[in-house]
Amino acid sequence: MNKRSDKTFRTIHMNKIKLLSPDLINQIAAGEVVERPASVVKELVENSIDAGATNITVEIENGGLNLIRIVDNGCGMSREDAGKSILQHATSKISSQDDLFNIKSLGFRGEALASIAAVSEFSLITKDEESLAGTNLEFKNNEQTINDIGCSRGTTIVVNNLFYNIPARRKYLKTTVTEFGHIVDLFLSYCLAYPQINWKLMHHGKPVYQFQASIDVQRVSDVLGREIADNLLPIDIKLNEIHLSGFIGKPQIARNNRKIQYLFINNRPVNEFIVAKQIKDAFGQLIPRDLYPVYILNLKINNEKIDVNVHPRKLEVRFSEPQIIYRTVYQAVAMTLDEQDLVKSVKVDDFKRFVPVSEVLSTRQDSIPVSTKFNYQPRFSQSNLNSAMNFNREVAQDIPVVIRTQEQSNESSLVGQRKVIGQIQNSYIVVETAEGMKIYDQHATSERIQYEKIKKQWEIGKLGSQ
Ligand SMILES: Nc1ncnc2c1ncn2[C@@H]1O[C@H](COP(=O)(O)OP(=O)(O)OP(=O)(O)O)[C@@H](O)[C@H]1O
Ligand SMILES: [Mg+2]
Structure with a gap:
């Protein structure tokens, strides 16, 4: 590097150190959590599940760019908690270091609402069991208003004009159809993971999906259709302190893409490539190498044996004993194929x-x-x-x-x-x-x-x- 460019480098990068403003901190943090409308839906739906909701409705306009509204009948919040909920690092879900290594809820970082509120025109209406009146909180352009409102127990969160204050990010988003497609994929994975919840998805005021609370096998049929549901083998195996449950598709319904591969760890949808590989390997030559097995599987593992705090979006987990997990998944899937695949019914x-x-x-x-x-x-x-x-x-x-x-x-x-x-x-x-x-x-x-x-x-x- 010559002297001249060295000097330019210093002028630009070696200024005095300043502390960033809270708004800027929130916007930077939001970039990690809120990538697109579907990430907002994910965080809000997870909050509703954590709140014990049995009804969750997701309303979308323009692929989530204009409006995302989530209505739940969960535990709701007091006025005091509603005020705190959009602050950075504010959570009711963990309070100590021990809790961090024994996470029982989907959320725990206390940053989703703060991040979403930092990049949208945000409002929430909420009421818990004890409060006489509900609370209406609005947050836009760094200004917050909070008022009483009449409502029943539960929470409604409205996210308008996502990324209105970060035009570069808004421009990067794809078409309404693509963004809504991401929302649908995400919505369906939570519908499969939580069949006991009544779910509804609306786009432009029209219902797109509606599922009544049910048991897993019925929900799989509702979401994926009878043709898939009729060709599934149930799994319910406890091995090495791991409980693998759900369904694997018979070899004949293997697909040329991974779209019907749902893996949940403690009911959390995750991208776990090595576990996915174990499942595929367990099918061995029952399916050709270029096809992918269908599965909807939940892996229940002691919370202390997994670390979810790997990435802000919580799509990955780290296992304390990965080899045991991989071997167990492989064995459980192979055992299920062993038992069921060879014995056929004959008329x-x-x-x-x-x-x-x-x-x-x-x-x-x-x-x-x-x-x-x-x-x-x-x-x-x-x-x-x-x-x-x-x-x-x-x-x-x-x-x-x-x-x-x-x-x-x-x-x-x-x-x-x-x-x-x-x-x-x-x-x-x-x-x-x-x-x-x-x-x-x-x-x-x-x-x-x-x-x-x-x-x-x-x-x-x-x-x-x-
Ligand atoms: N739908 C809801 N019903 C009841 N309480 C809610 C709801 N959404 C948020 N809260 C409350 O607001 C708090 C903050 O929510 P937020 O999503 O920001 O953080 P979190 O869920 O605790 O952690 P994470 O950032 O990992 O999602 C929650 O801990 C919870 O107490
Ligand atoms: Mg949350």
């Missing part, structure tokens, strides 16, 4: 095409057609696929072990607790077990064997980071 009529095992064994291997019943296309080469899907040695070595021992006998065989009785539709193996009759899909069985092999290799670290 009574199909039994008319029942072939006893002795006949199956007398049929040449390559004359048994490949099942086309399932839509998912495994990534085996065709030669691998044929041999894997036929009644081949590989299959025989694993699930229907009995087939090989059966070759000299015309009767059903028994190995351990399993007796292979025969085959239906050239596709299903009928097996008698201690618990009753089971029907194995050969196609899925052979894929499962591949998958189990990969899983075993993965577990002993042979595959490395593949």
Whole structure:
């Protein structure tokens, strides 16, 4: 650097140090929390959930640029608390350092309302159970007014003209449609995470979504539609002090994008890429590498074992024992696929095409057609696929072990607790077990064997980071 530019650098950057004004501090902080209208909706909806609301209505105009109004019937605030709520670092949710490592609410930083109020024309109406009158607080251009108002318990927050005082930020926002799209995505993820809440989303005065309080399976069907809901496998597994619950999509509804992948940690929607990878890996070759499994999963972990205070938007978490979490998620998803994917229901009529095992064994291997019943296309080469899907040695070595021992006998065989009785539709193996009759899909069985092999290799670290 020459002398001249060095001097210019100093003139610009090495002025006297000043403390920033509170307004400027708020605007800078707001930049981290409030990226776009959907981030405002996220913060306000989380406040309503934390307030114990059972009804939450989100009203939007012009993709949230002109108006975001959130109405809840939660615990509300006293006049004193309403006044404090838009101050920086003002929160009712934590009070000590210990609380910070045991966060039970969605919010805890005490900065969302301050940030939103700093970059919008902001007002709130609120009343708690004890107060006789409600409070109406307005904040615009750094001026605050506060008055009594008649209202019922709960809180309404109105955010007008977002970024009106930061034109550069407002210009950066996308079209109404794009911004509203972000709001819809966010809204639906909270609807899935909180089925016990009545939710409503309006755009330009018209209802877009409305969901009655329900149980999770019904809410999944309401939000994602019957077609998805009918192809989900429920998960409810407690392992290593972690509770994984929700649903995974059957392999045949895997998508070419990640849109139907909802992961919540302690009911908080998060972007957790490594957990997401464990879920995908647990499907192994049941879905092609370029498709993504569908899931709606909540991971319940002791609050002391996670750190949510990683980023102001709270979309990431840090685990104190990440490897246990990853392994548990992998195992839970794999176990669910293990239990459910191989055993299929077969209609009574199909039994008319029942072939006893002795006949199956007398049929040449390559004359048994490949099942086309399932839509998912495994990534085996065709030669691998044929041999894997036929009644081949590989299959025989694993699930229907009995087939090989059966070759000299015309009767059903028994190995351990399993007796292979025969085959239906050239596709299903009928097996008698201690618990009753089971029907194995050969196609899925052979894929499962591949998958189990990969899983075993993965577990002993042979595959490395593949
Ligand atoms: N809808 C609401 N109902 C009742 N109280 C509310 C509501 N919204 C905000 N509050 C009160 O205002 C306080 C400040 O809200 P704010 O969102 O700024 O902070 P927070 O939720 O505590 O933390 P974070 O910044 O992480 O969201 C809350 O702690 C809560 O006491
Ligand atoms: Mg909050």
